[in-house]
Amino acid sequence: MSKLWLRLRAVPGWIWPLACGVLLLLLPTLGMNYAVTRQIELTLILALIVVGLNLSLGYAGELAMGQTAMYAAGAYAAGLSNKAGVTDIWLQILIGAGAALIIGLISGIPGLRLGSWSLAMTSFFLILIVPDVLSIFKTDTGGRNGLAGIMPATSFGQMIDGQTYYLIIVSVTIVVFALMRNLIMSEHGTALRVLKQSPVLASAMGISVFRAKLTAYAIGALPAGVAGALFANLDLFISPEAFAFSFAMTVLAASIFGGSASIYGALIGATVLQFGMNQSTNFQQYGLIISGAFLLIGGVAFTGGLAGLIRKLVRKADIAAKKKQRISVEQAAAAEVEPLQGAHLRTAGVSKAFGGNQALAEVSIDAEPGQITAIIGPNGSGKTTLLNMISGFYRTDAGVISLDDAEIQGLPSYQVARAGVSRTFQTPNVPEKLTVFEAVEAGRYAAGRAGVLPSVLRLPSYWRERRADRHEAERALALVGLSEHRDEMADSLPLGNRRLLEVARSLVSSPKVLLLDEVASGLDEDELEVLEQLVRRLRDAGMTVILVEHNFQLVLRVADDIYVLAQGSVMAHGTSDEIESNPRVMEEYLGVAVEASAAGGGDHE
Incomplete structure (x- = not known):
């Protein structure tokens, strides 16, 4: 049984989500009706918003609810550009993402500079003022009556039918999740996880706390803007009610329930919340209660959400399949x-x-x-x-x-x-x-790293830095005799090994x-x-x-x-x-x- 488990663990982790993405693309060929198609589209749009929240909340450790305001900015920017003659869906997506990024920077810079709960409060007030801002510019936005008159979108000059638009939403979601995964699996993602637990340790490793948190918050705004552009072209009508406080709670509940410290937890949480709430005929009346229930279940019943529960089960299986190793004095002495x-x-x-x-x-x-x-x-x-x-x-x-x-x-x-x-x-x-290896590799942040864009797009500079990071991390682990512990969870090590792990992390940046x-x-x-x-x-x-x-x-x-x-x-x-x-x-x-x-x-x- 342990051999079978080790073989399954040897399969690259990106295979499973890719398979799910391909399945979603093929669903229309299985005779899926419109009601199911629409729920999947709304689920994926919600997942895009949640994955941005997960980056700032689950990885950078900043509670911020501004994704709903960024979602609204993306939707209205795309809708207004459509009415101005920009009907191409890809241009609208870029415009929506840009609008959301601006909102993210405007709220993120002062919120993070002030520290403590300032960003949470700033982003909270953003949600509350959305209807008022729309009312001020009601000549353009339609105010509380909503924005109507959006023309059907095109793609490179070709009209888009319902099935094609479904494929566009699925494809965009796959690309966004792949890029977010690349970011989290890079040294920047590891830096965010270190930062969440200990800003002191992050600073000692050469990580600028303010810059890292602002980067996470700003990048997290982009998927929300993309989601807004997709939503604006779904019904060709935008209502302020779609961005109410209850929706912000739905986004937060999906993040906590699915697992905020997980990229794919966003998809899990969005699926449960979207399909679960769809079963309630009185959702508008009981929406906050339903969202609150999911928040309690995700936050209390199992810490880390469903993704965290799965991670714990996988860790237990890993421990059962592997034997514990002692420190290697001979290996440390032989390391160069x-x-x-x-x-x-x-x-x-x-x-x-x-x-x-x-x-x-x-x-x-x-x-x-x-x-x-x-x-x-x-x-x-x-x-x-x-x-x-x-x-x-x-x-x-x-x-x-x-x-x-x-x-x-x-x-x-x-x-x-x-x-x-x-x-x-x-x-x-x-x-x-x-893992022990990841914790040591994180210490290379001060020595050199690829930029965010090369890391997300996996450009050659990323791979060069990646090879150097891995080489130095392996050498540092060998120096302290911890090479055989490389795949264990760092926080599970006994005290003595933790101290040696810290030495290795300190040495890896030369x-x-x-x-x-x-x-x-x-x-x-x-x-x-x-x-x-x-x-x-x-x-x-x-x-x-x-x-x-x-x-x-x-x-x-x-x-x-x-x-x-x-x-x-x-x-x-x-x-x-x-x-x-x-x-x-x-x-x-x-x-x-x-x-x-x-x-x-x-x-x-």
């Missing part, structure tokens, strides 16, 4: 470390206070290429605060942070990452719903400076051996390594230079031998009492 170009990182007189608490006071450190610089000290001494300032998460109150003499203090964290500073976190920050924040905590003996060997090999290859660690013996074994912090200041600085023999370090950091003799010597207890 290429020569690396480190950078001189320097902090000079860096200070930081949080309210009345002085976290750092004039801290100066130098980390040279080809060296391991350790920063140790008791809890609360400011070690992680210093790393956060180097990474760009905190701004300095005073002092300078430079990378090869170029000042980086004040730069946003994603720009610091792109400058060549990579890091791990004190608590492993591992994204959900990504950074100049690597910041390791208590990475040895929770590692077993084999994992600690892999880490120790790796850190030494990175140093020998030329990288600048900064190690913040509580494992004093590990620090003494690997560090070339050690800084000891206490109460936000540098208490001691020297080599391993100097630090180990420093009485003040032994007493304040390790808690070892020192009895000074009259001659100034002392015995360590």
Whole structure:
């Protein structure tokens, strides 16, 4: 049974949705009546709107209901252009998509700049003002009476009959879903999934949080505009009632019920909502209640919607079919470390206070290429605060942070990452719903990536970057001994492996400076051996390594230079031998009492 399952899993994932698309194209030849045809057309139009919402909600993590307003913009733009003489359906689709994109940018830029719930509120008000906007321009739009007089559409000068229009709707839907799938399966889609779980991690990987969210929201507007253009030519009449708040709730319910973090969940949710509501003769009266019920079922009964439920079942089957693997120490030792170009990182007189608490006071450190610089000290001494300032998460109150003499203090964290500073976190920050390989590959975002358009259209530049990403991800996994875990879910790994996964993700972009924040905590003996060997090999290859660690013996074994912090200041600085023999370090950091003799010597207890 497990062999059969593995064979099925070996089939490319795009085969199944393509087969469904072909089946939809062939349905008219099976004698399908008009009522069913119309429901399928309305389902696909709804699915186009939902897939755009899924991109911003399910992948970028931004609750926004503006798709209904973008849908209205696309419909009215296509309808008005039709009345102006543009009857070609393909030109109308482009016009509708452009109108929706403009609405998306107008609402998305201020909404995302303000942060928090601002985008949700902005998009919510967009829906409420649609009827008023149509009334203001009622001479052109027909106001609350609707837009009539739309001429039948043409395609390259040829009139379109009902069956041809059905094929156009199905074909456009297939193309849109294929392009959206390409986006989500690219490094941009992975970046959005990381961003949804942790904007902090996304920034540390070189992802601009604002730009990524705005891109997702703007791209998500395009399918809604396309849907609007298709809808305008379906009945050749547009009514404001089609874009009411109840419809916005239907779109949201379809997204949640089908699975917002799934491209094809949009189609599942749209099918259930469209055909389910069609069974209600009093839909207008009970539409909100029906949508609310689907929201509760999708959000409470099974987290992640129907697509999430299917994903969980597939994951369980994968686990049952595969054996668990341990970390490979031998594989890690054999993995190649290429020569690396480190950078001189320097902090000079860096200070930081949080309210009345002085976290750092004039801290100066130098980390040279080809060296391991350790920063140790008791809890609360400011070690992680210093790393956060180097990474760009905190701004300095005073002092300078430079990378090869170029000042980086004040730069946003994603720009610091792109400058060549990579890091791990004190608590492993591992994204959900990504495999180990995908989580490591995501770390390449700062090193180089194809643009959105090449990724969506699968242009040669995308494939070049894809090959480079996969090669580097495989090499990074081998370095930490996790190659055999590549297809497991990253969030299912034990603590030690998660820490090594973070190291691999930090290395995959070939950074100049690597910041390791208590990475040895929770590692077993084999994992600690892999880490120790790796850190030494990175140093020998030329990288600048900064190690913040509580494992004093590990620090003494690997560090070339050690800084000891206490109460936000540098208490001691020297080599391993100097630090180990420093009485003040032994007493304040390790808690070892020192009895000074009259001659100034002392015995360590």
